[in-house]
Amino acid sequence: MTSSISNSRKVYLKVWLLVVLGMAVAMSLVRLFTFAMGASGEEFIGRVVGSLKYLPKITQQQDDQVMVFGSSMVEAGFSPRQFDREMKQRGIDVTSYNFGSGGLNPLFQDYYSRRIRDIYQANNKRLKLAIIEFNPFQTTKRRYQGAVASIDGYLGMLASDEELWQLAKEDPTRGALIYNIHYFRDDISAEMITYFFGRGLQAERPKPDADPDTEEQVALRRKLGDQLSEQFEKDYPDYVDEDWSYNWQGGGTIPAERSEETLKVFEQYYESLRTPYRMASDKLWREISADITELRFQEELVESFIKIVKNFKQFSDQVEVIMLPKNSRWIKNSSEALARQQAVIERIEKATGIKIIDYQNTDRITPEMFIDTTHLTRYHGGVVFTNMLVEEFADDLKASDKKTVP
Amino acid sequence: MCSVSVLPGVIMIFNTPIFFAFFVVFLLGYGFIFLKHKPKVYFTLVASLVFYGSWNYHFIPLLVGSAVADYFIAQAIGNAASQRHKKWLVTLSLCINLGILGLFKYADFALSSVGSFLTLFGYEASLPTLAWILPVGISFYTFQSLSYTIDVYRGDMQPRKGLLEFTAALAFFPQLVAGPILRARHILPQMHDIQLPSFAQVKTGFLLITVGLMKKTTADLLAGPAATAFDGQQTISVLETWSGVLAFAGQIYGDFSGYTDMAIGIALLLGFNFPLNFRVPYFAVSPVDFWRRWHISLSTWLRDYLYISLGGNRNNRRMRNVMITMLLGGLWHGAAWTFIAWGAFHGVIITATHYLSNLAVFKPFAASNNKFHIVLKWAITFYLVLLGWVLFRATSLENAWQVICDMHSFGGALPAASSLAITIFALVSAALILMHLLDYFVLNHSKKLESKGWLFWPLLVLGQALCLLIGEPSNDFIYFQF
Numbered sequence: 022m023t024s025s026i027s028n029s030r031k032v033y034l035k036v037w038l039l040v041v042l043g044m045a046v047a048m049s050l051v052r053l054f055t056f057a058m059g060a061s062g063e064e065f066i067g068r069v070v071g072s073l074k075y076l077p078k079i080t081q082q083q084d085d086q087v088m089v090f091g092s093s094m095v096e097a098g099f100s101p102r103q104f105d106r107e108m109k110q111r112g113i114d115v116t117s118y119n120f121g122s123g124g125l126n127p128l129f130q131d132y133y134s135r136r137i138r139d140i141y142q143a144n145n146k147r148l149k150l151a152i153i154e155f156n157p158f159q160t161t162k163r164r165y166q167g168a169v170a171s172i173d174g175y176l177g178m179l180a181s182d183e184e185l186w187q188l189a190k191e192d193p194t195r196g197a198l199i200y201n202i203h204y205f206r207d208d209i210s211a212e213m214i215t216y217f218f219g220r221g222l223q224a225e226r227p228k229p230d231a232d233p234d235t236e237e238q239v240a241l242r243r244k245l246g247d248q249l250s251e252q253f254e255k256d257y258p259d260y261v262d263e264d265w266s267y268n269w270q271g272g273g274t275i276p277a278e279r280s281e282e283t284l285k286v287f288e289q290y291y292e293s294l295r296t297p298y299r300m301a302s303d304k305l306w307r308e309i310s311a312d313i314t315e316l317r318f319q320e321e322l323v324e325s326f327i328k329i330v331k332n333f334k335q336f337s338d339q340v341e342v343i344m345l346p347k348n349s350r351w352i353k354n355s356s357e358a359l360a361r362q363q364a365v366i367e368r369i370e371k372a373t374g375i376k377i378i379d380y381q382n383t384d385r386i387t388p389e390m391f392i393d394t395t396h397l398t399r400y401h402g403g404v405v406f407t408n409m410l411v412e413e414f415a416d417d418l419k420a421s422d423k424k425t426v427p
Numbered sequence: 428m429c430s431v432s433v434l435p436g437v438i439m440i441f442n443t444p445i446f447f448a449f450f451v452v453f454l455l456g457y458g459f460i461f462l463k464h465k466p467k468v469y470f471t472l473v474a475s476l477v478f479y480g481s482w483n484y485h486f487i488p489l490l491v492g493s494a495v496a497d498y499f500i501a502q503a504i505g506n507a508a509s510q511r512h513k514k515w516l517v518t519l520s521l522c523i524n525l526g527i528l529g530l531f532k533y534a535d536f537a538l539s540s541v542g543s544f545l546t547l548f549g550y551e552a553s554l555p556t557l558a559w560i561l562p563v564g565i566s567f568y569t570f571q572s573l574s575y576t577i578d579v580y581r582g583d584m585q586p587r588k589g590l591l592e593f594t595a596a597l598a599f600f601p602q603l604v605a606g607p608i609l610r611a612r613h614i615l616p617q618m619h620d621i622q623l624p625s626f627a628q629v630k631t632g633f634l635l636i637t638v639g640l641m642k643k644t645t646a647d648l649l650a651g652p653a654a655t656a657f658d659g660q661q662t663i664s665v666l667e668t669w670s671g672v673l674a675f676a677g678q679i680y681g682d683f684s685g686y687t688d689m690a691i692g693i694a695l696l697l698g699f700n701f702p703l704n705f706r707v708p709y710f711a712v713s714p715v716d717f718w719r720r721w722h723i724s725l726s727t728w729l730r731d732y733l734y735i736s737l738g739g740n741r742n743n744r745r746m747r748n749v750m751i752t753m754l755l756g757g758l759w760h761g762a763a764w765t766f767i768a769w770g771a772f773h774g775v776i777i778t779a780t781h782y783l784s785n786l787a788v789f790k791p792f793a794a795s796n797n798k799f800h801i802v803l804k805w806a807i808t809f810y811l812v813l814l815g816w817v818l819f820r821a822t823s824l825e826n827a828w829q830v831i832c833d834m835h836s837f838g839g840a841l842p843a844a845s846s847l848a849i850t851i852f853a854l855v856s857a858a859l860i861l862m863h864l865l866d867y868f869v870l871n872h873s874k875k876l877e878s879k880g881w882l883f884w885p886l887l888v889l890g891q892a893l894c895l896l897i898g899e900p901s902n903d904f905i906y907f908q909f
Contacts, residue, residue: 032623033458036696039633041451043888050892197444215648215897 091154095121646681
């Protein structure tokens with residue numbers, strides 16, 4: 022009997038080791054493959070990871086801080102150093118940061134804002150003002166469906182250990198999957214790899230009903246682009262390429278640093294980007310990927326947005342919600358979409374107690390201030406919009422300044 | 428679903444990390460702690476119930492109840508003095524098992540069908556529905572349990588002592604939710620005398636798990652093209668429709684046979700031998716041959732317990748018996764007219780095959796081993812099987828008819844195939860062939876590979892790594908719903 026028991030243990034030790042070691046080696050091969058491909062979760066959200074890397078340093082500063090948080094529309098349309106300069110001229114000393122980032126929907130932004138909150142709270146620092154963008158077309162069902170493949174990978178990157186543990190307790194199947202993705206797969210899920218390799222098999226991006234750009238238009242665009250790149254290298258010889266630049270507070274260059282001539286080339290370049298074909302193509306893509314005209318909202322994303330505001334309230338003296346200007350020449354919402362949008366706005370206002378400042382239809386921003394159907398140009402639209410934010414919030418910041426003076 | 432689970436949120440699917448964790452822990456108990464027979468069987472039963480309850484613990488009593496009822500009925504049949512008494516008892520077992528199945532799986536379908544039927548005659552009948560959740564694997568374990576009482580009734584086996592062993596065998600987690608459908612005479616002796624796995628069994632087990640994983644991963648990748656053809660969201664070319672139908676043929680094969688390969692592989696690691704459930708089915712050269720290769724545990728169950736009970740080939744009633752068997756086989760897969768139509772279609776083509784094979788003009792062709800004839804027979808069979816899959820996958824009979832029309836709309840109004848559509852068609856066909864080559868290899872050459880350890884183990888790990896690297900692990904197994 023003893024020998025049969027010891028024999029049984031021997032056999033099952035072998036089986037057990039083969040199961041565990043086999044899986045360990047297989048997982049190592051997966052890791053090796055993603056490493057060899059240069060694929061890592063950070064590739065997808067480099068700007069987010071970059072901003073979080075600098076946040077401990079930012080929160081150790083003794084200055085008054087303003088953060089503008091949102092999508093790539095914020096990334097393109099808000100200029101922190103422009104904002105600070107304008108505020109300084111009004112006698113207000115603040116440092117602002119651009120925390121706009123493309124490729125995230127409110128579900129992921131919720132986790133991103135939690136990490137920002139954690140770092141501010143860990144360093145006993147509060148934001149003087151948090152300005153959060155509510156982006157309606159980022160909150161739609163289509164936007165959500167488009168991100169389904171990357172949800173678990175993004176959560177692996179953005180959720181804290183406690184949040185992952187909580188998730189695992191609530192839903193062990195999903196928890197085990199995300200732990201696996203986070204700890205063994207460098208935040209690259211199987212779906213993400215499948216999607217990556219299967220891109221060539223996706224249906225071709227639909228083409229708009231417009232004449233494609235002429236060769237002259239393409240050549241001009243290329244020429245202007247090359248010219249601007251050369252000029253940039255001359256103007257900023259020490260520039261370190263980062264997804265999120267600490268020196269530029271998450272924003273980019275500002276007009277005051279560039280020559281008149283360069284700014285003129287930029288205007289020509291922007292114009293070369295706004296060809297009917299490119300604009301129609303961009304619009305069509307926004308329809309397909311984000312339902313930008315009809316705005317059929319995804320409940321879960323609206324809820325996530327409300328959570329974002331609540332997260333910011335925990336470490337900010339003042340929280341405001343804004344909607345960025347809309348390129349009204351290209352984006353014309355149906356009346357049903359506007360009604361849906363209004364209902365969501367009211368819901369957010371009720372849940373957060375904050376009145377949303379809606380710049381969507383401001384007449385100070387014209388279609389010529391956009392680089393495409395949604396993003397403002399850096400040296401024109403972005404500057405005008407940044408100045409609008411200065412005008413909107415200067416009094417608030419001044420008043421709060423006075424309150425803090427002993 | 429979460430609120431009624433033993434482990435809320437857990438769904439034990441073989442290709443998920445949570446099942447891996449479950450199995451690693453289970454192996455520790457099974458191989459190191461519970462070494463004596465009785466504790467091992469107890470432990471296996473408890474683990475199997477945790478596995479089943481992870482989906483929905485409300486249905487554990489149904490599973491255990493089914494086992495207990497059939498165990499005692501079989502004992503009673505064994506002790507019954509008269510044939511009449513035995514008949515009563517086996518009828519009771521049939522009523523219990525088929526009653527459970529009917530209540531959970533077919534009641535709503537029957538009620539809605541009666542309602543629709545009455546509407547046809549102008550009666551506005553709004554019959555109430557039960558809207559009950561269908562217990563996972565119910566079709567598998569009721570058939571398995573039923574085979575025991577029928578075998579005892581027929582005298583093919585003696586009733587066995589040991590309720591614990593019987594329940595553990597019925598609930599044994601590798602086969603619980605999607606088969607293969609085991610016969611009591613096959614699994615009970617193994618549960619009574621649990622053997623240590625030999626190293627050859629362990630190697631075959633790992634090979635089958637890896638091949639199953641590869642087939643399941645391929646099946647998941649085929650789900651997209653299949654959906655394009657059947658969802659009717661967009662107008663697609665004839666080639667894309669064919670790609671979709673082929674993709675579904677690959678998806679259902681990879682999904683189901685992949686699952687059973689993994690089930691057989693896991694059982695081998697635990698010292699159990701399960702029978703083969705698939706034998707390269709799309710290599711079949713006649714509809715009859717297809718059913719000898721596809722879901723063998725179901726087709727043989729239907730043959731042994733239904734077709735033969737109806738009289739089989741005797742009394743010139745073969746056609747009727749085939750039709751009844753195939754109709755019920757279709758219905759076994761689900762409560763929908765599409766499944767019934769699928770069963771009926773297979774009934775018709777099997778009957779037609781029998782009929783034509785007996786005609787003097789076709790007899791030489793049916794019996795011919797000429798390579799050209801074999802290829803022709805294969806092509807006809809595969810085409811018919813594909814038509815069957817259209818009925819099986821379609822959301823309704825109208826949808827099925829539309830897809831069949833689209834498949835044959837050459838020169839019609841459908842758009843021309845793009846180069847992307849041609850690429851997808853080629854990839855889908857390649858995936859289908861690859862899965863069959865894998866199966867063919869396992870059936871015919873695996874021993875050769877297993878004898879070369881230096882090649883066998885690295886290949887296995889590489890295969891597993893490939894499956895972990897790509898895929899969509901969140902997809903459920905299609906056959907869970909049956």
